[in-house]
Amino acid sequence: MKDYDQYEVRKYVIGGLVLLSAFIVIIKLFVIQVVDKSYQLSASNNVLRYIPQYPARGLIFDRNHKLIVSNEAAYDLMVIPSQVTAFDTTEFCNILGVTTEEVENGIRKAADYSELKASVLVKQLSARTYARFSEKMFKFPGFYVQPRTIRYYNYFVAPHMLGYVGEVTESIIKKDPYYNMGDYIGVSGIEKTYEKVLRGEKGVNIYLVDVHNRIKGAYKNGRYDTAAVVGKNLVASFDKDLQEYGEYLMHNKVGSIVAIEPATGEVLCMVSSPGYNPSLLVGRDRTKYFPALIKDTLKPLFNRAVMASYPPGSTFKVVNALIGLQERVIFPSSTYGCAPGYYAPGVYVGCHIHRTPLNLKGAIQNSCNAYFCHVFRNILDNPHYPSIYQSFESWRHYLESFGLGHRLGIDLPNELSGFLPDTSYYDRYYHKNGWSSLTLISMAIGQGELGLTPLQMANLAATIANRGYFYTPHVVKAIEGNLTIDPAFRLKHKVAVDSSNFRIVIDGMDLVVNGEPGTGSTARIARIDGIRVCGKTGTAQNPHGKDHSIFMAFAPKDNPKIAVSVYVENGGFGSTYAAPIASLIIEKYLRGKITRKWLEERMRNTDLIHGLQKK
Amino acid sequence: MDYKRSNILGRIDWLTVIMYLALVFFGFANIYSSAYRENHPQIFDFSQRYGKQFVWIIAALFLAILGVMINTRFYYFFAWPIYILSILSLIAVLMIGATIHGSRSWIPLGPFHIQPAEFAKVATALALAKYMSYYNRTLSQFKTLLNVSLMIFLPAALIMLQPDMGSTMVYSAFILVLYREGLPTSILIVGFLFALLFILTLVLDKTIVIAGLLILTVILHLFIEKKMKITLKAVIVLLLTGTFLWGVSRLLHRNFSFYNIIFFSLLAGGLAFIPFLYRYKLKRSAILYLILIGSVFFAFSVNYVFNNVLEEHQRKRINIVLGIESDPYGSGYNVNQSKIAIGSGGFTGKGFLHGTQTKFNFVPEQSTDFIFCTVGEEWGFVGTFTMIAFYVFFLLRILFLAERQRSSFNRIYGYSVFSLLAFHFLINIGMTIGLFPVIGIPLPFFSYGGSSLWAFTILLFIFLRMDAERMEIAF
């Protein structure tokens, strides 16, 4: 027989424990199955079908309220794999103009994503195909057509500023629950930055679906449906005619034009060349053209105006002049000779032949390298500072106040910050205390490590035009309705140079364009009768080929209306291409017409791309 | 020999066998339903899960017969080699195992994948029975307790390395076996309480946890001292100090936090209680009270560590394990969908094959860990109630069988069978209805999957053979 077991009584505890737990489970089951009806409701959510209602995207106008981007209807053929039954593939493919493999692969891919949720099978059917398919749709269960809108371009301009719209990627879907597979989203440009404004809000129609996922009608007669909210319209700041003209001038050239209204910071035109026709990236054409644009070695999708950084070249001299004046290490009357060129122990900076010696105004007019080597060394070797570390940081601080070395904050994606070295950069490059103003001398004339985007250069021109302040450049002027643009764009940024110091520099820039013949003006070609243009040429050294031609300018001299920067890659001297193009842009904007047809023609017909590729 | 075998068959507990078959059949019906599609109507479609499960059920029946055929003596004498073999297989799986769903739990054997962790339960149960059934070993001896703990801990730790938290936690079921065999109640209760406290502090509001602790202490105190008056006095002192402190804080317009009030009233109440302790020599109550204070400290420190010491991702992981994160489309998706499926069954259910939630993949893992959803959706509360009642009856039958064993080897093994099945059953259903965090363990005899079905079948039928032989041999 069994031994006496003192713990036998514990069987009741153990049995009781199991009974008690089972009892708790049953109570909980009673609650969720019988008492609480919300689970039944939730279950019905699982068998309701939500069909999104896509709103039309907001329209985009130019600053003169010309309609640039609008929408047109398109029809996506959707498939719900679990509902597809055997169907006449030949007829199906004939109506839609697709191949059997495409259909089979498409359905397989859709099934991989979800058996139950709708996926796009054929994108953007034409209205005619849609009509033909609608008649036969009853033969093809599991397929339906989802009306959508796609972008329509009234003018093929400003592709980089406008950007394009594309399908959302999986990573975006994961991050933002608003988007579903197959939704559209702004991928670049204004379409991206103002996505939330332009897209509106999707609505939803709720349908009852049976066990086999077939629509049985509107859920509660549509009481819970929500209407789509149309996207807001935008007024872009650019001038369509000016933009078009800029693109026309930059034909067959690589580079960019940025024009800003100094009083507001509004971007009047932003050309990045080569560009592309924005309408090619819409609809079914996109798959055809997009890979070609990606492959193109001239990178037409790349917005050079904000995404490329070049040394500023001689245009930078005016900045050093302003800093020198502010630091009181040079004066309008300061005079330096030119040998030609600048000689110092171990250093020689060449110059061209011009009258000498020159004062500040004359040095700007003639773009004398030697003069600005003196200016730069005066700034860095200023005895006011204990060492070059302090004077360099002070110089750098001035440049930062001009918006250099960091993103300006334009309302376009992927803006580059440019490059402004700091002392630690040189400590790394040389070694601590191993560098001097002579080491950095190339920055006196805007070469070396410095990098500016064309946008920063245009903003520099606007800042000089304003005599010492700027508004952050922006490409959207207004949002329809009560929505205002970012208040940051209404904020006045004062630079660290007093406005009184700008007068003499501006006089110098005036002479660059309007100086008497024979006095050494570097950009007389930019002169416009009746408009006082102030400018400065520049040439960016290019280690990979011919130098880049740069010009920055604003006009008129008093109460300026436009500030512009032009970069022509491999264009050589600033006066060769950049200055005339800037001048034409200014004339076009201020006068609406061009008096110097010969100059326009010469610029338009210059081809700097194909000659280059032959080499 | 023939005589003897038929004798064995005659003495098998057929009630349990029939219940086993009923469970397996009902489980198969639900797997069939959850995987059912109109375009795959045949039951013997081996590309479908129910087709494969059918094969595994047939194989399981052979294993059942094999389990019954083998003499109990064999298990008794080979308990250690079996245990060692299974430990080796757990080590092997860590080195050569196939990784599925992020865990290295499977050994590929031809077309099958075997999960050694499932079979390790059987081996551990046998080894435990063997070790503990030695004459005059009792769990009140520290050495025995230590060895037994190690025997349970070793496979659990190896499984944790895979990592398979669910199967690891299953080993805590053996505590019930130890309890039955004389584990001091205090160890059981203290261990259980601290584990519970740890989880509860993270899941529930601190206030509720502390209130629960207080009530529990009072009940335990009553239970231990059987002195109603003293307990009542202690409670009154506590309540009074609490109210007093609350009143003072109100009068002074000071923002005493609720926790401070609880804490100080506990402290004050405890101090006021000291004379009682002395007068009545309530040593055990004093210990109980210290445990209470300790628990409150523990609860606060768990919270503190969780909120201030752990990194964000660690917190998130624990929250996911505990099912706190309320993100119906993220980590909480399974439970949410599972509750919706079960809840939508209503009182009578939607009918066999008419579930909508458990089809179309609304519920993930619906044929394995979440098979109970199909029961809930298609058979309603009537079905779930019946099934639970039936299962509990089945468990109690095993408990009954275990108790009627004459040898402690048989009894301990029987209790292991009972405990493992009960743990799986309660935790699995608990996690489908949100009572327990989702740890991913199968519902025995129900869930899709060969390894678990086979292991549970072997586990059960070894015991049925022991039961049939109980009058002949006693170890």
Ligand SMILES: [Zn+2]
């Ligand atoms: Zn010179």
